[in-house]
Amino acid sequence: MSPAKRNGLLQRLMRGRTAVIGVPYLWLALFFMLPFLIVLKISISEMETVRFKDLIVYADGVLRLSIKLSNYVFITEDDLYFKSYLISIKYAAATTFWCLFIGYPFAYFMARAKATLQPALLMLVMLPFWTSFLLRVYAWKGLLSEHGWVAEALMALKLDGPLQQLGLIESPGLFMNTPFSLLIGMVYTYLPFMILPLYANLAKMDVRLLEAAADLGATPWVAFWKITVPLSKAGIIAGSMLVFIPCVGEFVIPELLGGPQTLMIGRVLWDEFFSNNDWPMASSVAVVMVLLIIVPLALFNKYQAEAQEVKR
Amino acid sequence: MNLVAKYFGRGWLGLGYVFLYLPILALVIYSFNDSPIPSKWGGMTLKWYAALAEDREMLAGLWLSLKIAFYTACGSVVLGTLAAFSLVKYRRFKGRTLFAGMVSAPLVMPEVIVGLSLLLMLVSMQRWLGFPERGTLTIWLGHLLLGMAYATVVVQARLQDLNPQLEEAAMDLGARPLQVFALVTLPMIAQSLLSAWLLTFTLSLDDVVLSAFLSGPGATTMPLVIFSRARLGLSPSINAVATVIIVLVSIGVIAASYLVAHKERQRSRDLAAAQRGPT
Numbered sequence: 001m002s003p004a005k006r007n008g009l010l011q012r013l014m015r016g017r018t019a020v021i022g023v024p025y026l027w028l029a030l031f032f033m034l035p036f037l038i039v040l041k042i043s044i045s046e047m048e049t050v051r052f053k054d055l056i057v058y059a060d061g062v063l064r065l066s067i068k069l070s071n072y073v074f075i076t077e078d079d080l081y082f083k084s085y086l087i088s089i090k091y092a093a094a095t096t097f098w099c100l101f102i103g104y105p106f107a108y109f110m111a112r113a114k115a116t117l118q119p120a121l122l123m124l125v126m127l128p129f130w131t132s133f134l135l136r137v138y139a140w141k142g143l144l145s146e147h148g149w150v151a152e153a154l155m156a157l158k159l160d161g162p163l164q165q166l167g168l169i170e171s172p173g174l175f176m177n178t179p180f181s182l183l184i185g186m187v188y189t190y191l192p193f194m195i196l197p198l199y200a201n202l203a204k205m206d207v208r209l210l211e212a213a214a215d216l217g218a219t220p221w222v223a224f225w226k227i228t229v230p231l232s233k234a235g236i237i238a239g240s241m242l243v244f245i246p247c248v249g250e251f252v253i254p255e256l257l258g259g260p261q262t263l264m265i266g267r268v269l270w271d272e273f274f275s276n277n278d279w280p281m282a283s284s285v286a287v288v289m290v291l292l293i294i295v296p297l298a299l300f301n302k303y304q305a306e307a308q309e310v311k312r
Numbered sequence: 313m314n315l316v317a318k319y320f321g322r323g324w325l326g327l328g329y330v331f332l333y334l335p336i337l338a339l340v341i342y343s344f345n346d347s348p349i350p351s352k353w354g355g356m357t358l359k360w361y362a363a364l365a366e367d368r369e370m371l372a373g374l375w376l377s378l379k380i381a382f383y384t385a386c387g388s389v390v391l392g393t394l395a396a397f398s399l400v401k402y403r404r405f406k407g408r409t410l411f412a413g414m415v416s417a418p419l420v421m422p423e424v425i426v427g428l429s430l431l432l433m434l435v436s437m438q439r440w441l442g443f444p445e446r447g448t449l450t451i452w453l454g455h456l457l458l459g460m461a462y463a464t465v466v467v468q469a470r471l472q473d474l475n476p477q478l479e480e481a482a483m484d485l486g487a488r489p490l491q492v493f494a495l496v497t498l499p500m501i502a503q504s505l506l507s508a509w510l511l512t513f514t515l516s517l518d519d520v521v522l523s524a525f526l527s528g529p530g531a532t533t534m535p536l537v538i539f540s541r542a543r544l545g546l547s548p549s550i551n552a553v554a555t556v557i558i559v560l561v562s563i564g565v566i567a568a569s570y571l572v573a574h575k576e577r578q579r580s581r582d583l584a585a586a587q588r589g590p591t
Contacts, residue, residue, distance in 0.1 A: 016489050021405055024395035024460070028414040031457055035429035042432055106328045109321035121325070123569075128332050129511075130561050132518045134535050135554040138542045139335030142342060145546065147352040149338060188331065220317070242420060249422020252520050256542055266424045273428060273525075283432065286425045293422070300420060301413050 036290075043071060043283035071284035081268065081285065085292065088265040091179075091254075092247035095186040099194040099243050100236065102187070107198035107235075108228070111205070122199065125192050133189060137256055140185050144175040144257075150184075151175050177259030185257040186247055194239040201235025202228070234303050241300035245293050265289055340558060343551035350546035360552035370553060373534035377517050380448060380533065384455040384516035385509045391456070392463025392508055393501075399464070400471040418461040427525030430454050434526070446528030454522035459512035466511060470504035471497075503572045510568055514561060 075081045110121050128136065143150040151173070154160055160172040168180035175181055205228065213223040229236075251266035258264070265285065272282040343361075347354025364370065395415050398405075405411075418426060434450050437443075444450055474497070482496045483489075520535045527536065534553070541547045 017402060017405075020394055021398040021402060021411075024391050024398065024415070025407070025411055027391060027460075028395075028411070031430065031433075031453060032414050032418065032426075035426075035433035038433045038436055039425075039429040102328065102331075105321075105324050109325050112321070113325075124329060125332070127565070128336065130514050130565050131336055131558050132514075132535070132554070134518055134520055134538060134542075135339060135550070135557070136335045138538070138550060139339045139554075141542065142351050142546055142551075143335060143338055145351040147349065149334070151351075188335070191328075191332070220314070245420040246422055249424050251422075251424050252539070256539075266422060269424050269428065279432065282428060286428050289422065289425060297417065297420065301416060304416055 039283045039286055042280055043287050044069060045280055071281050072288075074281075075284055075288055080263075081265075081288075084263050084265045084268045085288070087263060088248050088250075089292070091182065091186065091262065091264060092244050092250075094183060095190060095247045096194075096240050096244045098183065098187045099191050100240060103191055103194035103198055103239065104236070107195050107202055110195070110199050111202035118203070125195050125199075129192060134252065137185050137189060137253055140181065140188065140257060141176065144181050144184070146173070148175075177257070179259075179262055182254055182258040182262045185253045186250065189253060190243040190247060193242045197238040197242060198232065198235045201232045201238075205231055237299060238303045241296050241303070245296050245300065248293055249289055336558065339551055339554040343548065343555040345548060345551070350548055360548045363549055364552045364556070367549060369532070370534065370537050370549065373532050373537040374553075376448065376531065377534040380452050380455060381513045381516040383452055384459045385513035387452075387456045388459030388463040388512040389467075389505055389509050391460040392512075393467050393505065395460065395464040396467035396471055400468055415461060415464050418458050419465070423458075423519075423521035424525075426457065427454060427522045430457065430522075431525045446526065447531040450526040450528070451523050451531060451533065454526045455512075455516040455519055458519070458522065459515055462515060463508040463512055466508040467501060467504050470501045474500055503575060506568060506572065510564065517557075 110118065110125075113121060140150075142148050145151060154163075154175065155173060160169065160175075163169045163175075163180055164172055168183070169175055169178040209227050209231075210220075210223050213227055214220070218226065249266045249269075250264060251270055254262055254264045254267055255270075258267075269282050269285045269289070272278050272285060342350070342353075344356050344358070345353055346357030346359065395411075399408075399412060399415070402408075430453065431446075431450075434444060434446070434453070438445070444453075478500070479492050479496050482492045487495065518535060519533075520539045523533045523536055524539075527533065538550055538553065541550060
């Protein structure tokens with residue numbers, strides 16, 4: 001290609017480039033970034049009877065700025081908020097742990113299955129995605145209620161005693177609206193989000209490394225911990241963040257499967273907004289929630305970007 | 313792998329799949345349950361399907377949800393393709409990190425935050441500009457935000473796998489950028505566009521939280537109807553709706569993957585033929 005022609009091409013590309021980048025960029029700035037700034041603003045404004053006050057009011061030749069930080073003071077002082085933040089983090093962490101515990105071996109054996117079988121196995125993990133999440137969570141309500149399949153099976157296996165001792169259920173035979181039912185629902189919903197990045201990571205691992213380790217005398221168990229696990233670090237972190245972050249703010253699952261002991265922050269925000277109609281308070285709760293997940297979010301973005309760089 | 317590990321692996325996978333599919337199976341089976349106690353089996357019946365046909369609220373919700381899902385899927389694929397194109401083809405531009413972050417954040421951001429912030433912005437906007445009224449349009453905007461993020465991931469994965477030489481060859485042969493996109497790039501990413509469309513369609517059809525924040529009077533989507541009933545307890549009408557949706561979605565997904573597999577075979581045949589050269 002001659003330099004002149006290349007320049008012309010570049011110019012044409014640049015013009016198209018502005019439009020291609022600009023449209024989604026502007027759209028996200030307007031509908032994703034700006035709303036956050038507005039939430040931040042409202043969280044420090046005072047509530048009037050119907051609408052919240054403007055931050056800056058110009059009246060009688062005086063510019064008045066009214067900022068109200070009492071919402072944040074309230075959040076730190078009132079037990080309810082603090083407790084529900086703790087409960088959210090606790091359940092999000094527990095969900096992440098169980099998803100990793102079930103999902104890692106699952107992804108590992110998927111990645112080591114016959115190559116011809118793998119697309120079908122992968123498809124089977126993705127298929128539940130296509131059926132409504134709401135309906136699948138609702139289904140657990142039936143499975144865990146009295147006479148439900150899973151409830152009956154747990155009773156037959158005499159597992160309700162140990163579950164009660166662990167504090168996951170309150171009384172034998174009653175599984176619904178307990179920490180147990182909440183955990184089952186969350187692990188169930190988020191398991192594919194753990195399996196998929198782990199599988200993507202484990203499937204591209206060089207198996208020859210394991211052979212080399214075996215030749216050098218490592219047992220499969222040692223090779224697994226010294227080679228496979230460290231190499232899949234990016235997948236573990238991506239999957240864990242993909243589970244942990246949305247779990248912190250989960251609303252539908254605690255509402256349908258959780259009980260009074262499991263008041264998570266998503267439900268608190270919802271109640272502030274829909275029941276109390278206190279928008280500034282709901283905004284403050286949201287701002288604090290964002291602060292909680294900002295570090296995991298940054299981690300997720302970093303490993304997401306790294307995974308994409310590796311692919312190229 | 314030794315024998316123990318092999319059987320352990322099979323067992324783990326098997327139990328995992330049972331865990332993933334048990335609720336779906338239970339939903340379908342219990343939609344035929346003829347018993348006053350919803351969680352106890354009491355014989356076969358079709359009465360819940362008959363009741364569903366009369367259920368005005370649910371059917372109106374379904375129709376609204378399908379409409380919103382259709383527009384969401386179309387919008388998400390367009391915006392998602394543009395975003396994926398920007399991220400893959402243009403390695404450097406001002407604010408790329410912020411852009412990449414904003415694209416993928418809705419994937420993990422708790423929906424209550426996205427819903428609340430978008431609603432508060434739309435309310436402010438309405439106060440200044442007099443529109444948009446809370447309702448179908450605002451729900452669509454919310455779903456579009458979520459759908460775009462998913463569509464971007466799907467299309468981006470495909471664009472990264474493409475061989476850029478094909479596009480370069482087309483440009484060398486004098487094709488304009490738009491022509492290159494329409495005649496070379498688009499056919500190659502068509503199946504990822506189809507999967508992105510289907511994925512965002514089902515996401516929108518399923519969404520509760522964003523819809524609850526953004527809906528207004530008269531705009532009650534099907535998930536909102538289902539959710540308000542599920543909060544009150546078990547309701548066999550939900551099982552009947554669930555079964556209908558599962559059947560429809562399965563047909564859609566199977567048809568789409570058949571289509572994609574067929575196209576893929578044809579493409580690889582064409583490629584093989586092109587590499588053999590004229591005979």
